[in-house]
Amino acid sequence: MIEYQDVAASLNRERGDAVVVSAMTQTRFWKEASDRPELDIPTNNSMGKVSSIALGIALGAKDRKVFALDGDGSLIMNLGSLITVGNKSPKNFVHVVFDNGVYAITGGQPIAGSGIIDWPAIAMGSGYKAAYSFEDTEEMATEMPRILSEDGPILIRVQVKPVITTNLGVIQTWESNAVMPRQMRSVKTELAAS
Numbered sequence: 001m002i003e004y005q006d007v008a009a010s011l012n013r014e015r016g017d018a019v020v021v022s023a024m025t026q027t028r029f030w031k032e033a034s035d036r037p038e039l040d041i042p043t044n045n046s047m048g049k050v051s052s053i054a055l056g057i058a059l060g061a062k063d064r065k066v067f068a069l070d071g072d073g074s075l076i077m078n079l080g081s082l083i084t085v086g087n088k089s090p091k092n093f094v095h096v097v098f099d100n101g102v103y104a105i106t107g108g109q110p111i112a113g114s115g116i117i118d119w120p121a122i123a124m125g126s127g128y129k130a131a132y133s134f135e136d137t138e139e140m141a142t143e144m145p146r147i148l149s150e151d152g153p154i155l156i157r158v159q160v161k162p163v164i165t166t167n168l169g170v171i172q173t174w175e176s177n178a179v180m181p182r183q184m185r186s187v188k189t190e191l192a193a194s
């Protein structure tokens, strides 16, 4: 199993000026790794919407890579999004699925289908151009630069060690709810200037 920090570090190394849309536990670790916070959009509690938001940005800014950092539980909630991505087929779209087998931020409840779901097969069956799966840190770190230079849409499933917590969970304050629109404005400004 791979640690969240190692996936975040690997992605950050190859990120360049990619826009990164994240959710759930990924947001926590991405925040610590990211060198370009002005290009990051954490989606907080909009469960399952990471790939849909990232797809919109990828279609609107075709010269810019977009990383969607998704959770397995979240993606199950918006599986149809894979088909929309496959159908639009943006070359700049990278979908990373953090497969921890649980709903970590609501206390670690097991995900139905965990251990059965074949994420790369679902992605390829939805029209993605390529899909990968990693369970080993070194192999992931070695392969990541080559994979991220390929044309998308690409799905990368990483089996990560669950970090169960309940204090990250459903944060619903004015301040937390203001983060996503603020970051969307920040990214829009950056994209308009480029």
Ligand SMILES: Cc1ncc(C[n+]2csc(CCOP(=O)(O)OP(=O)(O)O)c2C)c(N)n1
Pocket: 023, 024, 025, 026, 045, 046, 047, 070, 071, 072, 073, 074, 075, 100, 102, 103, 104, 105, 106, 169, 170
């Ligand atoms: C539509 C909707 N249903 C339920 C929730 C409550 N909820 C917040 S996070 C979460 C679990 C997310 O699981 P996963 O995507 O696997 O990420 P992890 O917590 O493992 O990082 C749930 C059920 C929500 N935010 N939105």
